[in-house]
Amino acid sequence: MNKTWWKNSVIYQIYPRSFADSNGDGIGDIKGITQHLDYLKELGVDVIWLSPVYQSPNDDNGYDISDYQAIMEDFGTMEDFDKMLSEMHKRGIKLVMDLVVNHTSDEHPWFVESRKSKDNPYRDYYIWKEGKNGKEPNNWGACFGGSAWEYDKETEMYYLHCFSKKQPDLNWENEKVRKEVFDMMTWWCEKGVDGFRMDVISMISKAPAYPDGVSHNGLYGDFGPFVCNGPHVHEYLQEMNQKVLSKYDLITVGEASGVTVEEAKKYANLDGTELNMVFQFEHTDITSGKNGKWTDERFKLRDLRKILNKWQTELEGKAWNSLYWDNHDQPRAVSRFGNDGPMYRELSAKMLATCLHLMKGTPYIYQGEEIGMTNAYFNKLEDYRDIESIHAFEEMTENGLLTEEEMMSALKAVSRDNARTPMQWDDSENAGFTIGTPWIKVNPNYLQINAKAALEDKDSVFYYYQKLIQMRKEYEIIVDGIFEGLLEDDENIYAYRRKLGNQTLIVACNFSDKKVPCTLFEGAAGGKEMIANYKNHETGILKPYEARVVLIEN
Structure with missing residues (x-):
């Protein structure tokens, strides 16, 4: 395996x-x-x-x-x-x-036990702290709103919950x-x-x-x-x-x-x-x-x-x-x-x-x-x-x-x-x-x-x-090729190439709703068109939201 x-x-x-x-x-x-x-x-x-x-x-x-x-x-x-x-x-x-x-x-049995008393065997399965000056142990906020600490009357201490109060850490x-x-x-x-x-x-x-x-x-x-x-x-x-x-x-x-x-x-x-x-x-x-x-x-x-x-x-x-x-x-x-x-x-x-x-x-x-x-x-x-x-x-x-x-x-x-x-x-x-x-x-x-x-x-x-899933199974370059970013200042196109051995894969994606200039494929005439979301291409142009992928063997 x-x-x-x-x-x-x-x-x-x-x-x-x-x-x-x-x-x-x-x-x-x-x-x-x-x-x-x-x-x-x-x-x-x-x-x-x-x-x-x-x-x-x-x-x-x-x-x-x-x-x-x-x-x-x-x-x-x-x-x-x-x-x-x-x-x-x-x-x-x-x-x-x-x-x-x-x-x-x-409602997990561990927490049900933990909150019963300070000397319960499960007490230390969770994070309990004393309050400070009648308030929470610190000022942390929970991911779902409110304080990350919940006061428990039974033992007069606070437990930590980074998410909901029903999710003790x-x-x-x-x-x-x-x-x-x-x-x-x-x-x-x-x-x-x-x-x-x-x-x-x-x-x-x-x-x-x-x-x-x-x-x-x-x-x-x-x-x-x-x-x-x-x-x-x-x-x-x-x-x-x-x-x-x-x-x-x-x-x-x-x-x-x-x-x-x-x-x-x-x-x-x-x-x-x-x-x-x-x-x-x-x-x-x-x-x-x-x-x-x-x-x-x-x-x-x-x-x-x-x-x-x-x-x-x-x-x-x-x-x-x-x-x-x-x-x-x-x-x-x-x-x-x-x-x-x-x-x-x-x-x-x-x-x-x-x-x-x-x-x-x-x-x-x-x-x-x-x-x-x-x-x-x-x-x-x-x-x-x-x-x-x-x-x-x-x-x-x-x-x-x-x-x-x-x-x-x-x-x-x-x-x-x-x-x-x-x-x-x-x-x-x-x-x-x-x-x-x-x-x-x-x-x-x-x-x-x-x-x-x-x-x-x-x-x-x-x-x-x-x-796309099938391509990953067939082409080693998709799994193992080195990544290199291209057109790194372009406002509309996200492009990169992958390299493995004598192969280069060029990927260009237009993130905008307009036609934009793109010359990445002009030297790739002999390359293999791997996948594209338009049936026809315009030379030197990417259409709105166009994606093109070409594989070149050097």
Whole structure:
């Protein structure tokens, strides 16, 4: 077995609540996923990353886990899970589980015990602190609004929760906690899963002094510098690698909030002592400002290029990249980085796919991206389900940081719910997602944008993705070629070349809705046209959202 098979792989993320509902309760489930595996096999993906399906009270849509070795009733049973895993493996598709171990649910048995008394055996499984002058231990704000500390009357102390108050942070300094986590991971590996995507794994080691953070908007302090990439994070991941990961043939990716290129070289080092790769967020935080991500501002190509090129060139020969435009926490790629209007949606979706899949690294496709699904653009706050979006609306408007109108505009642009509307399977009621009432509204454009229509149109976004995935399997240069940025000052074109041996691959993508001059292909007359989203080219020109890829043999 090639131990670096994950370099050649393309990964497809499923958000189970929104993928396919098999029993009509309006919530996607495991049987629904199993029913659609042939669709994913046809697309050509190698690995499925499954967002959490564990037992959970669902405060943060399953990222608050109360039992790591049980399946949430909404999603089915462990038998359903085993059947799904077996059907994936039959089709040559591997399964990556979401590992959420920075925090648990407050309903997890460990926390239920931990809060009972100061001398409870589980007390030190979590992070408890005394208040200061009748207030919280420090000024940290939680990611979902409010303080990152919750007062507990039972023992008159505060516990840390970097996210919701129903998501208390685990104390990784406690060796028993680490052993519990490693034992649980081993249990899943023995079950036959093929890897882990590790939720906010860069946050498991906190700075021991717990100092106040800088406040950017006058409300709470930023915990980032004291929580992300903390003092023992690499030590803990090396221990995890020794005790679990190195014993199996796995793919591992760490969601690494606050990661820098230098830190990424440690997490995803080529020696294989920690993880295979990390998710970085610089390109998805590109428009963030004093109000965090809450803005409807559009990105600038020069900023995007600088970030993407930095990660490509600086990890070369030192660590492996993960490549993505969107996921369950981000708005839809075609709405954010492309143009989701009827004239350019498909063209720009194909252009974005070209841009990403021909870079160096392992590409991730988020469900619906392969048919060009768009943001939901909900007009009413009550249509939103996401805890982050709802809390942010309250916090920003009540504190006068944004008006209600500004905040609604920001939600339409960047709310996580944009990615969580149901998968659009066909043009029947509720997009073929459910025969019941969906847990969140279906995007009304499902009549035009759906998988059935995409499969019937040989020129669809779906088949374009299929071709890109196939190219990765056939051309070594796409996996191993060295990356070099081109046209680094161009306001409209993102271009680069890949080089391997005597081959050069030239990629040019127009991120604008106008024709722009481009002379990159003029010396490539004898080259092979690999893929393009227009049937005809104009010499020296890229059409709106045009993508072209040419392979030259020297």
